[in-house]
Amino acid sequence: MNKDFKNHIVKALSKNVRLDGRKNDEFRKITIEKNVTCNAEGSAKVTCGDSEVIVGVKMAMGTPYPDKPDEGVLMTGAELHQMSNPDFEGGPPSIVAIEIARVIDRGIRESGTIDTKKLCIKEGEEVWMVCLDISPINMDGNLMDLGALAGIIALKEAKFPEMKDGKPDYKTLSKNPLPISKTPIEVTVSKIGDSFLVDLTYEEEKFVDARLTVAVLKDDTICAMQKGGDSPLTEDEIFKMVELAIKKSKELRKLI
């Protein structure tokens, strides 16, 4: 990374001017579309500036894990398509993709959003497995927040498929939604120089010193966190970042 260019950006950020003219704690304009794909049981597309993410929910029947014989399974995967950003390459999922999937998964799992016990069909033998697939159509930063936002909307939209002779008929969906009780919202606060930012563009993400992703519930309960970036954070900084994340999560919650 070019240090001159970084110092230049840090200086601009200290005056509260971002690369695209936004304020440090300002999101780009977010639009949400529901049920965008016909093959998924539930889906959502979130557009934020130039970033576009589609999340789909598929449901399949399978055997439960032996340690939790009466609980359904949630699987989250992210795939960074090569067409979404010139820097992405093919092959097995990169560390970035794995981190995004795991952080989004953690937000949903640890908040207890899905009542997994209700996904059980026959204890120890058959349960519903929910697959959450995150795919950016155009990646201009902030994939974690947007993927999590699209993910929770897609889960809320998802309907079980109709059953035919003991097998799911994916062509007709029933009216039963997934057993969802909570709405976790993830907000990533990044630190560049001494400034705290939300909703970074891809250009800005290259200069990040440290970032903290916080998943927040409606009553401001924190249900998951993830720290990234090379530099450490002080206790005081973490409190400030969490505070900003909670404030921003309220704005995002209004959009759902």
Added chain:
Amino acid sequence: MGKLLVKDKEIVVPGDVIAEGMDFLPSFGTYRTGEKIIANRTSLLSIDGKVIKTIPLAGRYLPKRNDVIIGRVFDILMSGWRMDINSAYSAVLMLQEASFKYIQKGADLTKFFAIDDYVVVKITNVTSQRLVDVTVKGPGLRRLEAGRIVKVSTHKVPRIIGKQGSMVSTIKDATGCRITVGQNGVVWVQGEPEQEVLAVNAIKKIDENSHHSGLTDEIKKFLDSNKVKTKGDKK
């Protein structure tokens, strides 16, 4: 007498028959088959007397001798630097082309140009195999200090510069930014944060609306209307 089948400034796609007859001459982006002149890229047609040429709408930069471009150092070699020039090919800056001073054997080359430095260079030679040589010896050629890099389409660069640099000086005057435009579509901007954002937005606007006529006035209006806002904020 030859017949023109497509009007000037119309968009043609590969395979379009542009003209029939031998009194037209095919130029860049066109070829002749028998009596016909056919386009071989998606482009805007430009007819200059008898000569038929095309202005490509998209595509990467093709290095050309004597072009002044902005490159990014991505590798340090035994005796020079390899640069990304926003093209399919990379350029090499040889040691003897890097400085007027004598560089001693085994010297630390990062003191001149480090990895990820942006440099304004001039292309001295392009071989038939597209090996590109560049130099920093010349007026205005230098290592770029702190600023912002914006990438635009290389084919829109003439519109960003304007006639005799009219467009770029309009932006410079309105924003007070220092701007360097490379022929390869890499633009360097340096100034006050708010002004920089305005300059970058203006450049992006040119990139998007380059096919409009009266673009200079449009950009002037854009700069004026946004300038008032920043003045108002200061009050």
